[in-house]
Every structure is written in C-alpha cells, then in structure tokens.
Amino acid sequence: MDKISNMYNFDDPPPEKLSLELFKIEKKIGKGQFSEVFRAECTWVELHVALKKIQVFEMVDQKARQDCLKEIDLLKQLNHVNVIRYYASFIDNNQLNIVLELAEAGDMSRMIKSPERIQESGYNFKSDLWSTGCLLYEMAALQSPFYGDKMNLYSLCKKIENCEYPPLPADIYSTQLRDLVSRCILPEASKRPETNEVLEVAEHMNNHFSPPDEQSPVPSTPQF
Known part of the structure; x- marks a missing residue:
C-alpha cells in the first residue's frame, strides 16, 4: 500500500x-x-x-x-x-x-442497484458494471430500464431481480451499444463482462464517431 x-x-x-x-x-x-x-x-x-x-x-x-x-x-x-x-x-x-x-443533490435512485445488492448477497465491481449498464441505457432511452408508472418498491425489486426491461430498439441504436448494455444488465454477476472489455468497447465506439485526430489506439477488437 x-x-x-x-x-x-x-x-x-x-x-x-x-x-x-x-x-x-x-x-x-x-x-x-x-x-x-x-x-x-x-x-x-x-x-x-x-x-x-x-x-x-x-x-x-x-x-x-x-x-x-x-x-x-x-x-x-x-x-x-x-x-x-x-x-x-x-x-x-x-x-x-x-x-x-460532494453531490449536494444526492445519489442515484434504487433503479441502478444490482440484484445482488437488493438481495444483500455481496457487492463487488461486477455490481458497478450493472449500474454502468443501467446508466448507458438511461442515457440512450432517457429513462431507467426498470421504470414503470405507479410502480412500488416491491415491484421494482422484482423487475430488477428478474431482469425485466424492454431492450433498446435495434433500428435506432448500434449493435455494439445494445450488446454492451445487455451484457452489463445480466442477473448473474459472474456473466457480466470484465472492466477491460467494457473499456475496449467504449474506445471502439468512441473512435467510430470521433474525427481521426481525436481517436485513441485500441489494442484489439472486442468479442461479443
């Protein structure tokens, strides 16, 4: 240390x-x-x-x-x-x-809590990847993947535990983004990608939409 x-x-x-x-x-x-x-x-x-x-x-x-x-x-x-x-x-x-x-407005709502955090069965960096997937979804769809009108806390937790959410539309969003979100929002923490995989996908997507002089080197092509 x-x-x-x-x-x-x-x-x-x-x-x-x-x-x-x-x-x-x-x-x-x-x-x-x-x-x-x-x-x-x-x-x-x-x-x-x-x-x-x-x-x-x-x-x-x-x-x-x-x-x-x-x-x-x-x-x-x-x-x-x-x-x-x-x-x-x-x-x-x-x-x-x-x-x-200090974020004076407070933290994000319960909608980005992973199933294992709701079940209080442990927390690790794979839980953060779940939250990352939820945030990416919300940035694209402008609402949480588990949003629902008049939904109480119990029904919200059940939707999260069962991973019930509408996928991002294929006619609007790229395959890379949809695959990344779906892999991050998996109920089994062990099946979520590693951090370096998420970084590689993010760099590939950034290079795709960035001018050549602003692109960063990517060591390999991510596997889906």
Whole structure:
C-alpha cells in the first residue's frame, strides 16, 4: 500500500498532513461491501466533501486492492464539470480515505442497484458494471430500464431481480451499444463482462464517431 501517498490538491490545502482529525463527520450517505461514504466538513476551509472510507486491509483479494489503486488513479485524471471531483487520498486509522466532491443533490435512485445488492448477497465491481449498464441505457432511452408508472418498491425489486426491461430498439441504436448494455444488465454477476472489455468497447465506439485526430489506439477488437 506504499503506492498510496498522503497527497491532496485542494485549492486551499490544509496546514498539515491530512488525517481524519481534519474532517468533521456529519452523516453517512452511502455504504458498500468494504466502504462507507460520509458527508464531512473540512475544518481548515469552508468546504463540505464526500469522505469515502475503505477497509482496504480487510480485503483478502489482491485484485480488489489493486482495483482501489486504479480507482484513485482514474479519479485523479478526470476533470470535467459533470464528473465528481477528486480532492485527495490518505491512509489513517488503518483505512484508505478518499476525499471527493460532494453531490449536494444526492445519489442515484434504487433503479441502478444490482440484484445482488437488493438481495444483500455481496457487492463487488461486477455490481458497478450493472449500474454502468443501467446508466448507458438511461442515457440512450432517457429513462431507467426498470421504470414503470405507479410502480412500488416491491415491484421494482422484482423487475430488477428478474431482469425485466424492454431492450433498446435495434433500428435506432448500434449493435455494439445494445450488446454492451445487455451484457452489463445480466442477473448473474459472474456473466457480466470484465472492466477491460467494457473499456475496449467504449474506445471502439468512441473512435467510430470521433474525427481521426481525436481517436485513441485500441489494442484489439472486442468479442461479443
């Protein structure tokens, strides 16, 4: 874990090394298998943030630890008005702490929760791929795949568990997009694609619609 250093890039950095003592925890706003997210206030500057605490040393899976490092590297590279901003990461109290921009409007609704999260049978990165598929569907169709008028929580959960949703129209959307969405929104987590597969498909689709000078190199053709 020595690759995770005490770093920060706040506009107005704290006067000392980052630690949990510099944050005033207000309330819990999210929870995962190995992590919890809190609304917190920075004590040295007038700023509220989302503080994500990850029990990284409790992860017996080495790949899960590496995924945490990759998450930080990815967040540090992102800089867009529509993407949650990364502020800092540090180790304290035997936890990996990630400081992020706070989304004041709250998080997404229950419609992107995977079947395993609804059944409370565990959570891993394949659950995030389910959510990615739901978001891609909603960006294309302008509504959740599991949306329904006058639908209560019970019926919503049943639709998600049974994976009941109308497919994206073939006469409007490409085969690549429809296949990617359908593979991400599978009830069995083990059958969903790996993250690198999703990235390859996304790069191929981006290159298809981008000018030649803006295209990124793609190592191989994705398999469907």
